[in-house]
Amino acid sequence: MVANASIFGYAEGIAKGGAPRARVAAYKVCWDIGCATADIMKGFDTAIHDGVDVISVSLGGTPGPYLQDGTSISSFHAMSKGIIVVCSAGNDGPTAGSVTNVSPWVITVAASTLDREFPSYISFNNQHIKGQSLSSTVLPEKYYPMINAADAALSNDTAVDAGICLLGTLDPKKVQGKIVVCLRGSNARVQKGEAVLQSGGIGMVLANDEMSGDEIIADPHILPATHITYSDGLKLYSYLNSTKSPLGYISIPKTKINTKPSPTMAAFSSQGPNTVSFEVLKPDITAPGVNVLAAYTKTIGPIPDKFDTRRVPYIIMSGTSMSCPHISGIAALIKAVHPSWSPSRIKSAIMTSAQILDNTGSLIKDSVLNISTPYNYGSGHVAPNRAMNPGLVYDLSITDYLSYLCSFGYNSTYLKAFLGETYSCPKVPMKMEDLNYPSISVPHLVKSNITVTRTLTNVGRPSTYKVAVMEPKDVSVTVKPTVLKFSKKGQKQKYTVTFETTKKGLEGPRFGRIVWSDGKHIVGTPIAAEFLQP
Template sequence: MKLNLVALSIFNLFLVATLINASTETHNERKPYIVYMGDVPAAGISAVNEHQNLLRTAIGDAKLAKESKVHSYKKSFSGFVARLLPHEAKRLSEEEGVVSVFPNTRCKLHTTRTWDFLGLSETLQQKNSKRESDIIVGILDTGIWVKSPSFNDKGYGPPPAKWKGKCFTGANFTGCNNKVVGARYYHLEKEIDPRMDEPSPVDTDGHGTHTSSTASGASVKGASLYGIAQGTARGGLPSARVAMYKVCWEDGCNDMDLLAAFDDAILDGVDLISVSIGGPSRSFFDDPIAIGSFHAMKKGILTSCSAGNEGPHPGTVQNVAPWILTVAASSIDRHLVTAVKLGNGMETSGISINTFSPKKILYPLTSGALAANGSGQGYGNASACDYATLSMNKVKGKIVYCLGSGSQDYTIKELGGAGTIVTLDEPTDTAFTTLIPGAFIGSKDGSKIDHYIDSTKNPQAVIYKTRSVKMAAPFVASFSARGPQVISINILKPDISAPGIDVLAAYSQLVSITGQPMDKRVAPFNIISGTSMACPHAAAASGYVKSFHPDWSPAAIKSALMTTATPMEIKAEDAELGSGSGQINPLRARHPGLIYDISLNDYVRFFCKEGYNSTSIGLLLGGKKRFNCSSFKPAQGTDGLNYPSMHTQVKNKNSSISAVFYRTVTHVGYGKSVYKAIITSAKGLSIRVVPNTLIFSKPRETMSFKVVVKGGVMKKGNHILSALLEWRDYKHSVKSPILVYRPGQSVG
């Protein structure tokens, strides 16, 4: 998900408006519902006819049923979208053959240095180009700007023979090439509301172009944003192909469009899918991303998803299905700083992306408090430079100091100001692009600037263009969503972290770099932040591992990334709830030594343990309507799944700690190997591994073990205890975090 303060504010207004509208709707208004029916029907059965018959039964009128249907999913899974009344939706949910019925909702959108920082040099990528060229990365996003230099197809042969996708055309989009091999768009709501945007795969937002190039952009030398963060821009899989599935528009990303994209992408022949989109957590069978990615997993396709931008609050992580690779945002060792100098010689630096170089040595400086219009027309705070509180005569041509929330540059630009210096209430690790020269600074320096303005007859200042500096890394971004998750509470999410702060990648030139109409700056590259940017990094790392191990399952690839991740700098209150297993390390993940694999039957046992309906599970497996959980060996242990991490939430604050995790590892090294278990644990935990030595005599051999976790009642004020299990042989280090969480914190 792209992090953008203005966009978040707009989304909040949109959400309020939606809720107001919903409260005034009549009970009899037909709304789009998604009817999910599991796997595709057996050969010889028409999914479309089956959908229509169900709909006719629920509505009771054949003509109205036909008019009400919007779309059928019939390629990779079965289901349909229809405009229904609430009682019709309920009736359908009770029909045999229906897994779930849920209303269509809108989700939201959640480089030159990142791959070097992750150890994947351009030289290594070039050596792997032949393998990569057969990989196709499916991106579900806002579309793509094919004219970007990152998608130049010079030197590319035709798409791999497995590719069966399509390239749609439309406004500002004339076709694909041998780099961008496919481009589809989905706007099913246009069937309901013809006033929607003109259909086209083109990217008028920039987000989809940015994520696509982060995953698979070709190498472009001399890339930068107006000279900032200059270097060679390249994706993690620079030789791979891209297939864009445009599902997001100005009004958001509809569930029904997301499902339609998954339905196509799985059959089109993509090798992995990247989805930087999300919304509040829902039951897996009511979540379009969980549904689509499950069917992708069945076909050997791993789906990487953004964890969300609602951090640092606990319980905010999204896209939590265990077959999804859920990605948090972390930093790289490049920091973007903007220097500020006052007329008295004081110098400080703030965080921003300021593309402007000063045209004067110093500019007049004032504060929002001194520039107040005094009319009383504004409803905000003049000291914070809120809209309609300032006088143009007092602002024009001056740099304005504001107490801040982060969006004052819009107001100051409108009034003719020369720049903004904003004091943020809380420190930030994320830079935002300003409409005019601007810097966000800490409160301590802000107080000094405020004092200088009030005590000086002619205060002056200058804001310099942003520059890059080195910093310690990696650490978890403050905005990155945290666990614990609220659906399957004993599965640790997020899974892993990847760069998501100040990422430079390709951008659409149909939109300004801030997305604001008053901003006239367009550029082939842009710097933005969010778990949206982290997600395609992890997707590319998955593809990199897959290029060496094309026969590995999605779970095996996911395990390789998780168990070889780089440890993170984490805060005690977050622990692995913020970082997952750590930051991706693609080079180490090529040869992880051991993997935790998960089969389809393992997921079935997991569903049974989680209490999902047997009929629904049967439909997922391909129409086995009489499936019985008792026919499967029960899932063992606290979490019931062979997951690379281990997590338990204790029942309540007065409960002692007791958990058992059963795991099976597969030896993917060469020849014989002996692994010994090493436990690093927080005080208050007792952890035993049985057996604590694993002896493998040949590759692909499997061995099982259990991890017994014990402890007393957690101390007051302490809600997390962490440990680490490391299996080590002469060459490999296979790490699994162990996390105990005590409820009672504010979650969700």
């Protein structure tokens, strides 16, 4: 625990880990040339040998068949030893189907925002637009000339390259002493500030492109700067294009807490559906992954480039590599409270206790403030206190996962890679959608009925649970039975869910939710139903 942790005085407070009394073992599996599969698998083997309880994996790649995925095979080995494996969902959003680390035996974590911001305003023409920034330098409070970076291109560079402030594309004669407005694009956000500074600019406004929408990120810029949304960027560009001598001012960033709405999903957070197996909904959960204060090395600057000579012990970072360890810490806490629980029980507790409402009481939204779906957040935003006492869990054994792989088409020879020994598949394969997962994903939903089965295990006191169903649009959902009575801890009860639609010509996904409650516990299960033409 560290008092007065901050970056440049922003986000100041007490810093401590998600599981403060846990011991951390770190294994290096990545190098300058990347993360080799052999190194990743060796890291898993060493961690398993060392007897860890949780493995946090903030890396990933293009999703592919489980047998060709070293992380998938290694995480199965860890799971079979009772170790919880938590993985990043990836940072390739908002592209559909971009989610990675999709094995059902790992917890796959998306990224969402905190209720904390670092507002910095760009003021111009009697307008004050809020952006985000962690700039370590500030401008004296007066108005300065502004220019659209696209209008400051060197004679041998294009307006497109200059517009996104690529290094070496800006004309110092046009930029000197001005605030430069750069468009978000292919180069790093903070590198754009270097391009402006090298050309003599005194400040930068980073405006989102259309794909980035309303997601704005606080970066440790090396010059006075602020990052604004796409819609606000249109207003600023309109002013620049219609004014002969535009003027503006960038205010000093501040730390603001209890912001609303929160959480919202990060635009970069990779999304479902699961392209390896649609029957397993991914991601599983979302956690804070935007503007997170994290410990940092003093061997390099907050911008990992030689031009940044600043040194800080903490930094603000964003990515599913930041949300993943949040879930890892929570899993460790649950393991400490319930040491006998299997990885699947802990995973279920985290998923079924999650929240789908933000701090305004509305459904969680995405980066452009549209309603999010389970393809964005899985079961919802993590609720750690509720996860400690979930009431009911969806449990899975090693045999359940092996039966799932059998249905996926793997024979006993292939399964040896996962289990380390031979395994004979059942003669009658299980339906993949019947894997006792804490979410339900149904493909090929057409006129005929589809029924899936789930089993809940009581991990609390004797109680009676009643079901509530939020049906996906155009889909009828029938749950039987509607009441589950548990007379003792450890008791299991099955229920079925039948999906039916009579409409034709439908396409795309539909989403819903099943909630079991005894008045104290809320056990939520997201539904994804995909319409594909027969």
